[in-house]
Amino acid sequence: MSDKNVNSFRNSPDEDGHFGIFGGRYVAETLMPLILEVEKTYRAAKNDPAFKKEFNELLKEYVGRPNPLYYAKRLTEHLGGAKIYFKREELNHTGAHKINNCVGQILLARRMGKTRIIAETGAGQHGVATATVCALFGMPCVIYMGAKDIERQKPNVFRMRLLGAEVIPVITGSESLKDSMNEAMRDWVGNVEDTFYIIGTVAGPHPYPELVRDFQCVIGNEAREQILEKEGRLPDSLVACVGGGSNAIGLFHPFLDDDVEMYAIEAAGHGVNTDKHAASLSGGMPGILHGNRTYLLMDDDGQIQEAHSISAGLDYPGIGPEHSHLHEIGRVKYVPIGDTEALAAFQLCSKLEGIIPALECAHAIAYICKLAPDLPKDHVMIMGLSGRGDKDIFTVAEALGEDI
Amino acid sequence: MGVSRINARFKKLNLEGRSGLVTFTTAGDPDYNTALKILKGLPGAGADIIELGMPFSDPMADGLAIQEASIRALNGNMTLKKTLKMVRSFRKNDQDTPIVLMGYYNPIYIYGVQNFIGDALAAGIDGMIVVDLPPEEDKELAIPANDAGMAMIHLATPTTDQNRLKKILKNGSGFLYYVTIAGVTGTAKPDLKPVKAALDNFKEISQIPMAVGFGIKSPEDAAQFATFADAVVVGSAIVDIIKNNLNQENVANSDLEAKVLSFVSKLANGVQNARKKHGVPL
Numbered sequence: 170m171s172d173k174n175v176n177s178f179r180n181s182p183d184e185d186g187h188f189g190i191f192g193g194r195y196v197a198e199t200l201m202p203l204i205l206e207v208e209k210t211y212r213a214a215k216n217d218p219a220f221k222k223e224f225n226e227l228l229k230e231y232v233g234r235p236n237p238l239y240y241a242k243r244l245t246e247h248l249g250g251a252k253i254y255f256k257r258e259e260l261n262h263t264g265a266h267k268i269n270n271c272v273g274q275i276l277l278a279r280r281m282g283k284t285r286i287i288a289e290t291g292a293g294q295h296g297v298a299t300a301t302v303c304a305l306f307g308m309p310c311v312i313y314m315g316a317k318d319i320e321r322q323k324p325n326v327f328r329m330r331l332l333g334a335e336v337i338p339v340i341t342g343s344e345s346l347k348d349s350m351n352e353a354m355r356d357w358v359g360n361v362e363d364t365f366y367i368i369g370t371v372a373g374p375h376p377y378p379e380l381v382r383d384f385q386c387v388i389g390n391e392a393r394e395q396i397l398e399k400e401g402r403l404p405d406s407l408v409a410c411v412g413g414g415s416n417a418i419g420l421f422h423p424f425l426d427d428d429v430e431m432y433a434i435e436a437a438g439h440g441v442n443t444d445k446h447a448a449s450l451s452g453g454m455p456g457i458l459h460g461n462r463t464y465l466l467m468d469d470d471g472q473i474q475e476a477h478s479i480s481a482g483l484d485y486p487g488i489g490p491e492h493s494h495l496h497e498i499g500r501v502k503y504v505p506i507g508d509t510e511a512l513a514a515f516q517l518c519s520k521l522e523g524i525i526p527a528l529e530c531a532h533a534i535a536y537i538c539k540l541a542p543d544l545p546k547d548h549v550m551i552m553g554l555s556g557r558g559d560k561d562i563f564t565v566a567e568a569l570g571e572d573i
Numbered sequence: 574m575g576v577s578r579i580n581a582r583f584k585k586l587n588l589e590g591r592s593g594l595v596t597f598t599t600a601g602d603p604d605y606n607t608a609l610k611i612l613k614g615l616p617g618a619g620a621d622i623i624e625l626g627m628p629f630s631d632p633m634a635d636g637l638a639i640q641e642a643s644i645r646a647l648n649g650n651m652t653l654k655k656t657l658k659m660v661r662s663f664r665k666n667d668q669d670t671p672i673v674l675m676g677y678y679n680p681i682y683i684y685g686v687q688n689f690i691g692d693a694l695a696a697g698i699d700g701m702i703v704v705d706l707p708p709e710e711d712k713e714l715a716i717p718a719n720d721a722g723m724a725m726i727h728l729a730t731p732t733t734d735q736n737r738l739k740k741i742l743k744n745g746s747g748f749l750y751y752v753t754i755a756g757v758t759g760t761a762k763p764d765l766k767p768v769k770a771a772l773d774n775f776k777e778i779s780q781i782p783m784a785v786g787f788g789i790k791s792p793e794d795a796a797q798f799a800t801f802a803d804a805v806v807v808g809s810a811i812v813d814i815i816k817n818n819l820n821q822e823n824v825a826n827s828d829l830e831a832k833v834l835s836f837v838s839k840l841a842n843g844v845q846n847a848r849k850k851h852g853v854p855l
Contacts, residue, residue, distance in 0.1 A: 185709065193709075193710060194709045194710065195678060195705040195710060196705060197633070197634045197704055197705060197730075198707050198729065198730050198732075198741070198752070199634075199728075199731070199752060199755050199756075201707045201732070202733070341637075341640060342630065347631065351631050351632075351633045354633045355633060355634070355636075355757045358755060358757055359754075359756035359760070360755075361755050362755075454683075456682060456683060457677075457678045457679045457682055458631060459633075460705075465679075467683065469683070470652040470653055471629075471679040471680035471682065471684065472628075472629065472647060472680070473679070
């Protein structure tokens with residue numbers, strides 16, 4: 170799919186799933202034959218026009234793609250600098266970019282003859298997207314979700330149940346995304362025969378970081394066509410929030426070989442110098458968790474630490490391995506933004522643009538508020554608006570001291 | 574000593590015409606001193622090989638019992654360095670019982686692979702089972718460990734065929750650990766027949782000693798598997814006894830150690846007499 174120029178940033182991973190030193194396959198032996206089969210199936214699907222056709226048709230007819238590349242006029246005027254576009258992933262069916270990947274993976278699961286789907290979820294967006302595609306294909310679906318996340322994302326929990334999924338609360342560890350992923354892995358080890366694990370982000374053992382990225386590249390591919398149409402040229406910069414990093418990589422990857430600046434915004438929670446943040450690149454170091462080598466938050470004994478962010482979707486102590494690589498080679502700039510700034514940006518975007526963004530994206534908007542004013546008016550910037558904020562209204566109301 | 578201490582132990586078991594008992598406990602569970610007392614008592618209670626868990630915050634391949642053991646140990650500030658210290662203390666009185674560490678790669682990676690192998694061998698550790706290092710990642714730890722004389726015990730599972738086994742055994746040493754069920758530790762009791770069939774199948778292509786573990790909980794079950802396996806691993810059932818002998822503040826009751834060791838004696842008795850009682854199968 171990508172240019173095989175040796176100097177390309179788009180050739181990773183290598184055949185063992187490495188992006189530089191990151192990535193790999195660090196999983197229990199029980200899972201290995203299955204992981205190898207996922208890889209084999211994915212290779213075949215990637216080269217199968219029928220698979221591509223089915224994927225694209227579902228994205229068009231069911232997800233509602235292409236979604237707009239929207240010129241955020243009032244935010245642009247308010248900040249007085251760069252010209253800001255939003256790639257409107259929040260207008261997808263289910264309200265976030267997560268569905269792109271779920272459509273791709275459930276087609277893979279069916280191709281492999283699997284009959285049961287499991288997934289982890291943090292904010293619930295990936296859980297909802299997974300439950301949705303399972304309903305569409307009539308497959309039983311089990312979602313692992315941290316008890317803490319269930320508490321703060323009640324609307325999404327109810328959505329998943331309406332869609333027919335079983336939501337299992339995870340009460341171990343920090344009761345959030347990383348523990349849900351542990352629990353999903355445990356389920357998978359015990360059900361290798363019939364079960365496919367739809368991982369929600371560009372992490373996990375090879376080939377997940379690659380295949381999730383490829384399915385999400387529809388974001389950047391569309392944005393590229395749309396900006397050429399609107400501006401007659403490529404953008405000067407891209408901005409996206411990053412937890413595991415699937416929306417960011419989906420937007421960035423198709424532009425990696427172009428002269429385009431990229432900023433990925435990590436959740437700094439209470440600040441990267443405190444013990445309450447989720448910025449693995451700004452405040453972590455390379456280690457091994459959930460099947461891959463990547464930057465992680467941990468103590469000096471190698472014990473993984475709990476992450477913190479006001480946004481449940483960014484509340485993960487790691488990041489996809491390709492991001493760790495892009496960070497080390499300096500191709501993408503990773504910047505931390507804390508809870509308070511994200512909250513302010515959440516409100517600003519709602520009032521100025523009539524768009525309530527997901528708290529995840531509010532981190533990216535907050536950085537744009539810092540970056541854009543000093544840039545010239547002909548600087549074209551695209552932000553990945555990866556999800557809608559309806560799910561976050563309870564969290565935001567609580568943070569603002571309002572009772573709803 | 575490293576791999577040679579493990580090889581010597583299997584040679585001895587072979588001469589005695591019996592299977593061996595491998596016990597699993599987590600280093601630092603429920604606290605450093607109690608865990609050390611248990612460790613020192615294990616050979617006397619009949620453990621032929623000691624598997625010692627390295628606590629980890631995210632034990633993805635473990636069921637609840639061993640997850641909780643890890644949490645108890647970490648809450649008591651257990652670290653990998655202290656695990657090595659515990660083994661050094663054990664080695665003052667025991668030069669013959671092999672100790673293999675079991676756990677996840679990240680703490681070792683953060684310690685530094687070469688430093689860890691050196692320090693672990695010096696402490697008296699003979700092998701390692703690292704659950705999240707399949708043969709695809711052998712160059713991380715298995716190859717440097719083997720080069721240094723440390724056994725790298727690889728896992729085979731119900732999803733392993735003969736071709737896969739060859740790949741697993743390429744850098745596997747000490748013994749092969751056959752995971753009896755597709756699942757996490759401490760869950761369902763495995764059926765005897767498919768486990769025996771798998772081992773028979775593996776024996777066609779390798780002479781490496783084969784231990785079986787996961788879901789084996791009672792002296793009776795252990796004895797059944799001991800009729801054909803070179804060693805039998807019991808973990809969660811021992812860890813459960815630790816859990817059940819803690820007070821409300823998770824402090825060990827005074828007879829915890831005795832209860833654990835008494836259970837291990839029963840397991841050992843089952844394993845040691847299995848072939849006399851049941852007859853030696855093919």
